[in-house]
Amino acid sequence: MFTGLSAFPLTPMNEQGIHEYEFTRLVERLVEARVDSIGVLGSTGNYAYLSGEERARVAKLCVEHAADVPVVVGIGALRTRDVLTHAENAQQAGASGVLLAPVSYQKLTDDEVFSLFETVCRSLSVPLCVYDNPGTTHFEFSDELHGRIAQLPQVHSIKIPPVQNDIAAAQARVARLRGLIPSDVTIGISGDPAAATGMLAGCDAWYSVIGGLYPETALALTRAAQAKDVKQACALSVALEPLWALYRDYGGSLRVAATIAELTGKVSQPCLPLPLQTLQGDARKRVAAAIDALQLS
Amino acid sequence: MFTGLSAFPLTPMNEQGIHEYEFTRLVERLVEARVDSIGVLGSTGNYAYLSGEERARVAKLCVEHAADVPVVVGIGALRTRDVLTHAENAQQAGASGVLLAPVSYQKLTDDEVFSLFETVCRSLSVPLCVYDNPGTTHFEFSDELHGRIAQLPQVHSIKIPPVQNDIAAAQARVARLRGLIPSDVTIGISGDPAAATGMLAGCDAWYSVIGGLYPETALALTRAAQAKDVKQACALSVALEPLWALYRDYGGSLRVAATIAELTGKVSQPCLPLPLQTLQGDARKRVAAAIDALQLS
Numbered sequence: 001m002f003t004g005l006s007a008f009p010l011t012p013m014n015e016q017g018i019h020e021y022e023f024t025r026l027v028e029r030l031v032e033a034r035v036d037s038i039g040v041l042g043s044t045g046n047y048a049y050l051s052g053e054e055r056a057r058v059a060k061l062c063v064e065h066a067a068d069v070p071v072v073v074g075i076g077a078l079r080t081r082d083v084l085t086h087a088e089n090a091q092q093a094g095a096s097g098v099l100l101a102p103v104s105y106q107k108l109t110d111d112e113v114f115s116l117f118e119t120v121c122r123s124l125s126v127p128l129c130v131y132d133n134p135g136t137t138h139f140e141f142s143d144e145l146h147g148r149i150a151q152l153p154q155v156h157s158i159k160i161p162p163v164q165n166d167i168a169a170a171q172a173r174v175a176r177l178r179g180l181i182p183s184d185v186t187i188g189i190s191g192d193p194a195a196a197t198g199m200l201a202g203c204d205a206w207y208s209v210i211g212g213l214y215p216e217t218a219l220a221l222t223r224a225a226q227a228k229d230v231k232q233a234c235a236l237s238v239a240l241e242p243l244w245a246l247y248r249d250y251g252g253s254l255r256v257a258a259t260i261a262e263l264t265g266k267v268s269q270p271c272l273p274l275p276l277q278t279l280q281g282d283a284r285k286r287v288a289a290a291i292d293a294l295q296l297s
Numbered sequence: 298m299f300t301g302l303s304a305f306p307l308t309p310m311n312e313q314g315i316h317e318y319e320f321t322r323l324v325e326r327l328v329e330a331r332v333d334s335i336g337v338l339g340s341t342g343n344y345a346y347l348s349g350e351e352r353a354r355v356a357k358l359c360v361e362h363a364a365d366v367p368v369v370v371g372i373g374a375l376r377t378r379d380v381l382t383h384a385e386n387a388q389q390a391g392a393s394g395v396l397l398a399p400v401s402y403q404k405l406t407d408d409e410v411f412s413l414f415e416t417v418c419r420s421l422s423v424p425l426c427v428y429d430n431p432g433t434t435h436f437e438f439s440d441e442l443h444g445r446i447a448q449l450p451q452v453h454s455i456k457i458p459p460v461q462n463d464i465a466a467a468q469a470r471v472a473r474l475r476g477l478i479p480s481d482v483t484i485g486i487s488g489d490p491a492a493a494t495g496m497l498a499g500c501d502a503w504y505s506v507i508g509g510l511y512p513e514t515a516l517a518l519t520r521a522a523q524a525k526d527v528k529q530a531c532a533l534s535v536a537l538e539p540l541w542a543l544y545r546d547y548g549g550s551l552r553v554a555a556t557i558a559e560l561t562g563k564v565s566q567p568c569l570p571l572p573l574q575t576l577q578g579d580a581r582k583r584v585a586a587a588i589d590a591l592q593l594s
Contacts, residue, residue: 015377015378043402043403048375048402049375049376049402078345078346079346079570079571079572080312080570080571080572081312081570081571102572103402105340105345105346105400105433106340106433106548106549106551106552106573107432107433107548107549108572108573109548109574111574112572112573112574113572115571115572115574116571116572119571135404136402136403136404138435251403251404251406252403252404254403255403273376273377273378274376274377274378274412274413274416275376275377275399275405275409275410275412275413276403276405276409277406277408277409277412
């Protein structure tokens, strides 16, 4: 489950609630494209902004529409108590796995994060992916801590932040981590612009934002990298450079993906929870031009 | 209300719930000491870790036990929808004011933060204090943005992060901000070690963590600074240097204050929401030695 392309759909919503029909359509597109897994309620799915009831509902809807594609559900929260509730709800919904980031308000210590994972793992009957995303959690994992957490038997994967855009450097980074974790724990790359380099450098999975909207495009890149076709994987990533430039210029992937989804009619506008807003004005025009040029619809 | 000493009590809790009796005792001590206001459900009160119902209950308990001392309630949340709910609940509880930090998971833009404050202010019938705490919110206010937000008629104060420990530099910093905001908007210092410098440099208020546990100690420093008694205010702050050293060495004020409260029997152990933990081992011994040496009980 924690290998190949894991596609992360948006959770379209407004201030009144979740757009369930639009959400299930996004999930159905991923199933039709045969992605390797669906990562629902990731950062792209705005898990942190939803109530417990809404999260349980989204997890259930996703599993109901995912056919035989494994569904991994984000269970992160500021408080261990709430993480445990989200984990139980995800399992009740039929999740095949869960994804846990050490979300913080007060800066967390290594021991606090280890205890969080230990406590949650004790309550789990499905595999867990450690979600390392310092840009949103403001927690920096050391490799030593990754090693400790990966010994927990429920841990089956680590979702790492972007690697350097240099295959040798990325290989060294992946190898160093690999040396500290059990052999059955996979490593997945996140940050779409780093996906080709990450997978060519030895990552087993791509935890993908763009795969949530354009699964065929992301699958082509994934399959080329899995086949060690360096030229093809790099060419497919380079072709998407106009998208990666938008991520760099507009604060990451979420607002860009959400704006694309609005522009292409996949979701209603607005689709993000306030105070978050999709791109407007010139930024929106630039996104529209990029998806036109890339013939993404 | 947004001048002098605003004391921020802990919200003692464990995984089962809030210790209401311990909480109300903390509040009663602040009332007995005659602090200028009580800041309930600040970062020290762990607002971000509590459910909406728990926050409403804590606000109500605080107002009920605060006699005639004004109560300012923290209403921050990731989502505008939830901030509006917390604001309404705070007002229903009888809050005299509210405190709002732009809490983030996805990094926020200036326009998003302005819209958050504008939307919330439209719904308020009590004054608001802007809570600028980049260490927990990961949002950096520009002075220009402070200026824009402070024009909203409901905004009556800005709680700023620690100033440099240099009165001239701090004066320049406070004067620059003062030049951009209406004259009836006060500026309050946070970060206890910077309190004396901040108030001597022109801040109108001290938003105080240690004042939540030792209001007499914090009031003595506040009154000296308000009387422009530089020598006395600085001497009182220097005397507390062993505490400030603990804040520096153990990741800020929260874990130190919570550990002190446990050690002195003001709250049961544990008092923080997991994954947060109070200090243990050698760190705890050092806190115990410091409060002994300072004769804080």
